[in-house]
Amino acid sequence: LIHNRWGKSVSVVERQVVSTSINEAILLRYTRLQIRERLQQVVMSGKLVVGAGVGAGSYASYAEAGGADMLLLFTAARYRVAGIPSVAAMLPFANSNQLVMEFGQREILTRVHTIPVIIGLCAIDPTISMARLLRNVIDAGFDGVNNFPSVCLIDGKVREAMEEDG
Numbered sequence: 001l002i003h004n005r006w007g008k009s010v011s012v013v014e015r016q017v018v019s020t021s022i023n024e025a026i027l028l029r030y031t032r033l034q035i036r037e038r039l040q041q042v043v044m045s046g047k048l049v050v051g052a053g054v055g056a057g058s059y060a061s062y063a064e065a066g067g068a069d070m071l072l073l074f075t076a077a078r079y080r081v082a083g084i085p086s087v088a089a090m091l092p093f094a095n096s097n098q099l100v101m102e103f104g105q106r107e108i109l110t111r112v113h114t115i116p117v118i119i120g121l122c123a124i125d126p127t128i129s130m131a132r133l134l135r136n137v138i139d140a141g142f143d144g145v146n147n148f149p150s151v152c153l154i155d156g157k158v159r160e161a162m163e164e165d166g
Contacts, residue, residue, distance in 0.1 A: 030116045030143045035070070038116070042069055051118070055081040057107030064112050071112060073104045074120040074148050089149050096122045096149060097133060105140050117141075120148030 030038075042049050051070050052063035055077030063071060075096045076089035089096065104119055119142045123130065137145060 029138075029141050032144070035116045035143060039069060053077045054108065055079070056103070057111045060108045060117075061111050064115055068115060070116040070118055070143075071108065072118050072120060072146065073100050073108060074146075075100055076148070078103055090154070097125060097128070101136065101140065104142065109141050116143035118144040118146050120146045122149055123147040 039049050049070075050068045051072050052059075052066075052068040053072045053074055053076075054060045054063055055074070059077075059081070060071055074089065075094070076086035078099060079088045080086055100119055100121065104117070108117055119137060121133065121137070123145075124147075134145065
């Protein structure tokens with residue numbers, strides 16, 4: 001157990017060392033099994049699993065201190081912090097993957113230490129190497145990936161065209 005800044009005891013699951021190079025910070029992350037076991041414990045205790053969607057470091061800190069079970073980073077959450085509607089994340093205003101990677105590394109991973117951090121990445125971008133992007137996610141220290149924004153939220157003729165193109 002460790003104590004957060006408000007004196008609340010927080011259970012810490014052993015994290016796996018990903019990199020210990022002298023020239024880089026030690027990157028710690030939860031394994032898939034550790035995340036699953038942690039969430040199963042919450043469910044077995046009769047509580048609801050709380051995944052907090054955050055778009056800024058301060059909100060991540062508040063969610064961790066408030067007892068969230070995991071953090072979810074999305075472009076939509078970042079836009080909401082800026083007063084922009086969430087639907088803007090579905091439009092080509094910015095590079096979604098780059099935006100969430102940048103604020104996730106700079107503002108979230110530097111502040112959150114006791115709960116898993118899941119990053120929302122657009123897994124359908126045909127202009128990037130998905131293998132390289134996922135390697136960057138692992139190297140940065142994120143604990144998991146969710147596909148966001150996703151074409152599942154798009155319907156009609158636009159969706160049909162996207163599905164036809166793969």
